[in-house]
Amino acid sequence: MKFKKTFSDLLVNPKRTFLVVFALILGIWGVGTVFVSNFILTKDLNTNYQRTRPAQVIFHSAKFDELNLQQFIDLPEVETAELRDFSLHRIEVYPNVWIPLWLFGVEDFEKINVAQVFQETGNKIPEAGTLLVERDGKKVSNIDTGKEPRIRVGGKILTVKVSGICFDPAQAPATQDAFIYAYTDMKTYSQITGLPNNQRLIVRLNNVHNEADVKKISDILANELDAKGITISSVEIPRFNEHPHQWQLNTLLFLIGTIGLLAFIMGAVLVSQLMKSVMASQVRQIGILKAIGGTQRQVFQIYVAMLVLMGLSAGVVAVPLSVASGNAFSYFVAGKLNFNILTTTLPHSVYAGLMAASVLLPILLSFSILLKGTRISVKEALSDYGISQNVAQREFGFLKKLSLSNSLILAIRNSLRNSKRLTITILAMALGVAIFSTGFNVRQSLWNLLSGLKNEMRYDVQVALNNPISKEDAMQWFKSLDNVKEVETWVGGRGEIQSKVISTDKGAGIIALPCDTKLLQLRINKGRWISKSADFKVVLNQQAMAVYKNPALGSTLTLTVGNKNVNAKLVGVTEQFERAKIYVDLEQFDAIFNPDHLVNTLIFVARENDYSKVIELKKEIEKSISKSDLHVLYVMSQAERVKIIYDHLNIILTSIVLLSFLVLVVSAIGMASATGINIMERTREIGVMRAIGATPKKIYSLFVMEGMITSWLSIVFGLLISWPLSKLAAVFFGNLMLGKEAILQSAFSLSGFLITFAVTILFGWMASRIPAKSAIDVPTHKALSYE
Amino acid sequence: MNHPILSLQGITKEFRSKERTFTALKNVSLSVEKGEYLAITGKSGSGKSTLLNMITGIDHPTNGTVQVNGIAIGGLNESKLAKWRGQNIGIVFQFFQLIPTLTIRENVLLAMEFVDVIPKANRSKRVNELLELVGIASHANKMPSALSGGEQQRAAIARALANNPEIIVADEPTGNLDSKTADSINSIFSSLAHSGKTVIVVTHEKNSALKYKRIVNLLDGEIENQNPLN
């Protein structure tokens, strides 16, 4: 019977019950989605990556022919090792569009045991003279099994057949970096490239737990190899056990974590508010239950049973929803980051955990309210004097002085009458507003960074050569270009691939350029730009600062390039979305490292520089190159570079705005429910107002006015909160995306502000409109008898 | 007639608010024998409801002791008090106070469930008997809102009797009913008293008071006279 009461109580006020269940669904859904996608993604990206058995250290040497590989593998430090040729070329992805080709030569596809690739379609092992292409490349090209794309190796062009598509989840996705990864056997590799085999040894180590361990052991190994006459020219240590785009996943997980937490808080606040209102309306009944002999425990049980029922029904909806949305999000991210979702079924414990949370959370959230509500004494519950309502009965005299209309005064007083709830509502909504507008501001910061990039790089097309040649040899091919205003020649250059061509022993790329160049105007955060001087001065970007352990301005660093050293003075630090780079005056660089004044980067400035003209110029340059014998690494237009960076950030930018919008919706729902509770509690009052002649329209506008007051207050508070929040977020995302120490300049997005403003007012209006509408639909006699 | 079933001794009840202290009951002593049919009368504000609250343990006296069946109820905690009340006292309210979401039968069953003294197997039968007794057996499965005020009050009496308590108290049980209906409710109380229950009713109605064995008239929180009717 007790539980019959529970059940029928739930049905007595179906709207309120629905609201509670809805709030629960919201909360559980939020937390559940985060939980499920976290569960899947963190595990699966790493599993995908580890499944390839990625190399932990890579040695380069021209003398690996002399290495007894088996003996090397038998060393206690070495788990396993393989020779894996690698070189960079170019591949035609669409007619006259060329992008970098990462070509790998594999020792033995049958026994591949380090940096594995997996068969997708076509051949597992490429037939002699053919390639396997990594699957994400299909998204940026028309290359597929059976096609014969053109490849440019050094100065010559050849066609190679693609005999299969494979999957290599250890690589940064082709879609973001605009690379094609291809794999072939060693013989074909040297046939295509004309390069010697066995220059590169990829190794997995035993008993290493972090990058420092790897560093230590690889130093030992390099020394041992050197001692055997196998001179190691360079050692590469990839990030330890981490996918190259792990940072994107981390950012995304953090984002949805925040949203999930917010949805949860919002749901929690709602549930406890609703339970409070339920308890308030049940006071008299609690009194009766006790008068006829019910103990507090028995009465408590009734309401706990009520919560269990609501929790269960919320769980039934929210758990599958969470699993669905968590899965959907995981697949979305996996698609973007090019890895496979391996978790096909979630363990039962995940379902059980979510379900248990659905049932337990509402009880925990309302425990104190229930305890308080059921503790009330019979006398208090039944007394004609009523229990003292927690209602502010103050006059708010200042309102009178403002000569407002009576109904506005009533609206304001009504808003203030449950000040605790009002505070919670406004805080929740303000938080939504703050996050929404912070989302826009962070987006603006990133945009500023991108447009800053455009400002920094005042050239249009960059041609990067494989190896340095004389300026005259390089320039002769481009004499006839029409739309060219200016050309500069540099050594080294921007982007990842250039770092591979010329970099210090620590892996920071070199960019040697005339210090008075007009074509690169970097934003200097600390210190100043390089200038003509007698000594070797450098500007480092933030990433290079990290590589060199954050030296102080004015200090001296030893740079090693090839087999030469120089002591360089750090004069400035610049902030970039880039690999680690070191900027140095070309004359200084040539004096020490480049006595023959060779160049490997041509910088073109177009006369007419709108997008189509630049792309046109780029095609012209490509045509000139195809007639030449230049060994070209890549040709990239500035516009494309910005696009590539944008593509890296896009997934995050989009998620930020989308998710912030979700937060706002959630808080609007929260507000609607709070208004709903408010109105529900005042149903009798509405009846009275109508009995004394208020038209439904008057009552309706009264509630909408109340809603507007809440929205306005939320906007004000929200924007106040968003200011410091945006600053924090800029620092956070800067660190996450640009590397430690990097600071993303916080920015204010006007359009974001206007959108936030409009959306909040609209939501506030809807949030009060809907419950107000349903309130005036209650007939007067019912409203008057409402308990 | 050995010892009284109910005995109030030197009951004083003060209501304190910030500004002042109001004494609703002043040194009231009263004892009631088993099977008595007692009326408490007095003007509005004279302390009738307050006195009933002392008897039922719903409120506690500032001074004095209340003994029911030899038990001093001041010594019981909230939870024990609720159990004790369910077993020993049936309360009937002016506004019926049935649980609106349960049927009449379920309202009565709920009271039995809470107190758990009537064996489960007997409950259903007992509900039928009680509803029969108060004359609304045919409404057993209706919701309270489908019943008239008089019928609801009968149901409330049935509920008060659910656990077979020794004492029935009612605060203006007929205050909300027309005089004819009120008479029929009063006759239920009087027949309950006949069957051996102790019945205490707060009332305004002078004429129906004639049926009581004894009338206790309150005036400003004091017993003005106790008039045992013969």
Ligand SMILES: Nc1ncnc2c1ncn2[C@@H]1O[C@H](COP(=O)(O)OP(=O)(O)OP(=O)(O)O)[C@@H](O)[C@H]1O
């Ligand atoms: N909780 C309380 N706080 C303050 N004063 C109270 C409280 N309860 C009762 N009183 C006061 O005690 C006096 C007696 O109240 P009580 O309810 O017992 O009167 P009553 O005789 O039942 O009146 P009525 O016939 O109107 O029901 C009243 O003057 C009332 O104002």
Ligand SMILES: [Mg+2]
């Ligand atoms: Mg009274």
